[in-house]
Amino acid sequence: MTLYRPRRLRTTQAVRDLVSETAIMPSRLIMPHFVREGSAVREAIETMPGIERVCLDNLLRDVEADLALGIRSLLLFGIPDEKDEAGSGAWNANGIVQRAVTAIKKRFPEICVITDVCLCEYTSHGHCGVAHEGTVLNDPTLELLAKTALSHAVAGADMVAPSDMMDGRVTAIRDVLDGGGCSDTAIMAYAAKYASAFYGPFRDAAGSTPQYGDRKSYQMDCRNAREAEREVMLDLDEGADIVMVKPALSYLDVIYRVKAISPVPVCAYNVSGEYAMVKAAARLGMGDERRLILEILTSIFRAGADMVISYHTRELLKNKWLQELMA
Numbered sequence: 001m002t003l004y005r006p007r008r009l010r011t012t013q014a015v016r017d018l019v020s021e022t023a024i025m026p027s028r029l030i031m032p033h034f035v036r037e038g039s040a041v042r043e044a045i046e047t048m049p050g051i052e053r054v055c056l057d058n059l060l061r062d063v064e065a066d067l068a069l070g071i072r073s074l075l076l077f078g079i080p081d082e083k084d085e086a087g088s089g090a091w092n093a094n095g096i097v098q099r100a101v102t103a104i105k106k107r108f109p110e111i112c113v114i115t116d117v118c119l120c121e122y123t124s125h126g127h128c129g130v131a132h133e134g135t136v137l138n139d140p141t142l143e144l145l146a147k148t149a150l151s152h153a154v155a156g157a158d159m160v161a162p163s164d165m166m167d168g169r170v171t172a173i174r175d176v177l178d179g180g181g182c183s184d185t186a187i188m189a190y191a192a193k194y195a196s197a198f199y200g201p202f203r204d205a206a207g208s209t210p211q212y213g214d215r216k217s218y219q220m221d222c223r224n225a226r227e228a229e230r231e232v233m234l235d236l237d238e239g240a241d242i243v244m245v246k247p248a249l250s251y252l253d254v255i256y257r258v259k260a261i262s263p264v265p266v267c268a269y270n271v272s273g274e275y276a277m278v279k280a281a282a283r284l285g286m287g288d289e290r291r292l293i294l295e296i297l298t299s300i301f302r303a304g305a306d307m308v309i310s311y312h313t314r315e316l317l318k319n320k321w322l323q324e325l326m327a
């Protein structure tokens, strides 16, 4: 038998491109944004170079510039000025996220606006639900999450993305959305969200570090992958339109498993700590930033993600790095 030579299909860039199995498409990338109250606000986030907290006017400027680059989907996080025990700012019809959604959809109706639905940015204790004597109560939290989701949908969000990991939240949100005349608003569920050290920079950005304890009683244990399949099945039963795995890079096997069982699109979140590691390596001269980013994002898509939320989205398109993929 003659030797089969796989190297024949690696000879030139054109041949490599021709046989490539994975592509990063701009239409499948989602850019996250942090919006806060105030005017002329543009605050750098130290642990996430290139990412900023901005006021509504600057958000609209950024969204417009992003749209010109081809970025059509975004994920919005709100940073309220005030927090309280219940996190009541989360469902305020006049809150910063709700106003931002309405303003974006009014000026750029073609953009897909996804909102993060959680309480941790709004609670004084920084947990994702109703806290009582050191524990986070599941069922009392559902009503508050559903109210929050409805306020985003009424403001015009295309999709709401619950990130809290309470049991039963997708059903609770679907019921309230449907009852509130928002049956066309999709639910992107953070279905398999792990308690992860890779969220550190985000908590700086959003000011959502828990004031006591951790989130291990509701977010998943990083040792478990079969349990992720169970979480996904539950969210699908409850009516999730898209399921998400978060983080992405240390959970490529989970993305692969979820893709194999999910009849709905799979999203992966290339989180703040993954972004910060690349930035730190580049700053220290320990890696080629462009190639690191392309390889990481390619691996997430190759694992099975249909779409990826990434802080790299803007720089990728601005620097035209996709055009030189793997060159």
Ligand SMILES: [Zn+2]
Pocket: 118, 119, 120, 121, 127, 128, 163, 164
């Ligand atoms: Zn949360």
